[in-house]
Amino acid sequence: MNAIAFADVSRRYGDVLAVDGLDLTVEAGRTVALLGPNGAGKSTSINMLLGLLRPTRGRIEVFGHSPDEAVARGEVGAMLQSGELIPELTVRELVAFVRRLYPSPLGLDEVLEMADLTGLAGRRAAKLSGGQTQRVRFALAIAGAPRLLVLDEPTAAMDVESRLRFWEAMRSYAEGGRTVLFATHYLQEADENSDRVIVVAGGRVVADGTAAEIKAGAGGHTVRFTLGGQAAAGLEALPGVSAVEISAGTATLRTADPDATVAALYRGTTLEVRDLRIDGADLEDAFLSLVQESR
Ligand SMILES: Nc1ncnc2c1ncn2[C@@H]1O[C@H](COP(=O)(O)OP(=O)(O)OP(=O)(O)O)[C@@H](O)[C@H]1O
Ligand SMILES: [Mg+2]
Known part of the structure; x- marks a missing residue:
């Protein structure tokens, strides 16, 4: 009903x-x-x-x-x-x-x-x-x-x-x-x-x-590290990753599964990963990115 x-x-x-x-x-x-x-x-x-x-x-x-x-x-x-x-x-x-x-x-x-x-x-x-x-x-x-x-x-x-x-x-x-x-x-x-x-x-x-689904749908988490001058090819293919952004030598990956992304980053690539940071997107981020995307 x-x-x-x-x-x-x-x-x-x-x-x-x-x-x-x-x-x-x-x-x-x-x-x-x-x-x-x-x-x-x-x-x-x-x-x-x-x-x-x-x-x-x-x-x-x-x-x-x-x-x-x-x-x-x-x-x-x-x-x-x-x-x-x-x-x-x-x-x-x-x-x-x-x-x-x-x-x-x-x-x-x-x-x-x-x-x-x-x-x-x-x-x-x-x-x-x-x-x-x-x-x-x-x-x-x-x-x-x-x-x-x-x-x-x-x-x-x-x-x-x-x-x-x-x-x-x-x-x-x-x-x-x-x-x-x-x-x-x-x-x-x-x-x-x-x-x-x-x-x-x-x-x-x-x-x-649900609030949890909205957070996940808006990218969930970010994994960030210093890339320096290394080539970034293949980052999009890491598990969980929905978007990759490279700016000023820093790579930012949006991922629904940060554990799997980081594990694959270390084991599955030959990159030298420095200054690794993982942040959880909160509902505020999720909401803002949804509202901005719709403009
Ligand atoms: N009586 C009205 N005449 C003309 N435009 C209106 C009228 N009422 C609302 N609007 C316009 O319609 C849109 C939606 O307004 P509405 O009041 O439904 O938004 P809201 O989501 O409730 O916002 P808020 O969070 O500020 O309460 C706005 O652009 C508003 O300017
Ligand atoms: Mg209102």
């Missing part, structure tokens, strides 16, 4: 093609990160998924229905990038109000507890700090116990500790088969809190897989 299906979805704003032929499906029960730089089309995609914005082309389904139907059935909860709380209501009143809009909501105290708001329940929305406001917005998103939870940059304005607690709450909400889609440009957040990362840039999917 797919929670989300985008079939050849595009969205244009005048001259800007914000989303360009997006094809993707998300199985129910998954937690998926939509990772991309500013302007990649994350919010546009999310707003279309929620039925707030119409695609210029293509079709979107949420649990087999149109986004409007899925939302009307109470199957979707969302935390958007913008949106004000009603300033004169208390946190408890806001959550109580929103949960009554859904057919089978979570308990009021349960929601407050999950969003770490029990101690702030009596405070008026107008008096909340930025990070506290984000927690209330999370509470409103989960109040109806939606099967699909959609979060657009949920940790913006949160400090380090709030972030950690937030992701804990999100993971516990996702347990038991709920589906979560969140947008972020924090690579580490995507890596640590999702089981699938979809990298978007320029309105298109440029990579899709």
